[in-house]
Amino acid sequence: MATGESPQLPAELIAALHAFAALPTVVVASDFDGCLAPIVAHPTDARADPAAVAALVALAAVPATTTAIVSGRARADLAALVAIAAPDRCGVALVGSHGTEFDDDFATRITDAERALLAQVAADLGEIAAQFPGTMVETKPASAVLHVRNAADRAHSDAALELARRGPATRPGVHVTEGKAVLELAVIETGKGHALDLLRAQSDADAVCYLGDDVTDENAFSHLRGSDISIKVGDGNTIARHRIAGPNLVGEVLRVLLEGRR
Template identity: 45%
Template sequence: MSPAADAPADPAGPVEPPEALRAAVEALAVRRPTLVCLDFDGCVAELADDPAAVAPVPANAAAVERLAALDDVVVAYVSGRPLEQLRALAAPPAGVLLVGSHGAEQDLGADAAPLQLTAAQRRTREQVLELLEELANRVDGALVERKPAGAALHVRAVADAAAAEALLVEAHEAAAAVDGAHPKDGKMVVEVPVVHATKGEAIRTLRRRTGAAAVFFAGDDVTDEQGFAVLGDDDVGVKVGTGETLAGHRIAAPSDLAGVLAALAARAEARGADAPPRSTPTRPGAAPDA
């Protein structure tokens, strides 16, 4: 059963998006095919101290299902999560593309292949794990998450805010000195992949593979800025939460995302009666582009 079906619907309905954002997504939805890229943690799902204890906001899950059912819309999760963990926690409907580990892992259809680290990358990953675990053992509440493409140090459960920030700074600096490691700062986390990949590169790949005429991307974290950076004038970027951003629009929290996705879906559904799509988006099982 999908996350949307596990919880009762909100009788108040989704939060209405700001007028400028509504106008932007309605204009974007006219362009076809439309690619809808979504970060998971802090965007579709609320953040949690335990990385394994999250699930999509029910209204967001329902909106994703609605969009995924449209023939000329492609939905993709673009996340720092390991691919299999993303699949398990997001429980995406059929047809949704998955990008994990900031782009290092991708399930884009029939040609999906597991991540294969080189011998050098495996050695670097072990070195990073040892380093982060040593640092985490010094501070109560710090947690190391093992990932196929590297590791992450989480401090969301650390009670002392100053100690948490100091630990993140130390972890980033130490990881940066490891040959082949690529530390990335996030919200209360330092990600250290051993494969160079960014969400911006992933979105470019998705755009090319799907033939998208326009891209919507929503994200909340520092690493999502690389995704916002590759968007064009006809695309729409939405920052979830506070902080400096390259995105053209902002909403306050994951609970506000459903209204934005609903507005996009409603316009995309309405356009179906206007004219046939200009091209057919690539979906799982379709032949890749040349």
């Protein structure tokens, strides 16, 4: 094994990463939960892999290299968690709420009508969560989220999600995002693919590399093409061209990219 080569990543992926790293201008972006941080039972307990975040921060310092973390979390929540691993995240952009929350002023740009709809949807979900112990509602600047990961059993989690799909999800103006054990109801249009389009355009990049683990990341993968690299983290159906076994290998992918860019 040559120095600097990874014994854990598929050879085809390593070759693709080397080719990508040689391009003039690139965007390197990753989801947070399930990628930079292992999945945990309680979202507030999530902790990023310090080595993976360090590699992303180092990549951000390389010329013509834009880096971003694109998460379903509210941006303020994401920023607090990233700060634990990297107190100074330097040039790493944070995009919250499934690709809609690019900056801190986002919440102030929601209209009164959207705010009223959000309050109604959050109340609807609250009534559902009250019927199923362990489920909970999270409110973000433009969305409300039903979390069922800690429901008593599968029947309860399925029933709670179904009530949400048939109820508040059908309100006019509500945009639905399905995730693993979560249903997110937004009052504005969302999509991680849209965020990647913006990052690509802003940096005039030749290619984008994106890592994601959840069904919501398929939207991001669907916006990738040509020299781009799409990497599914973990099990599950995907349209991504590459796959790694789990979040423990995300840092390795970023390290290979960092060495290539240097």
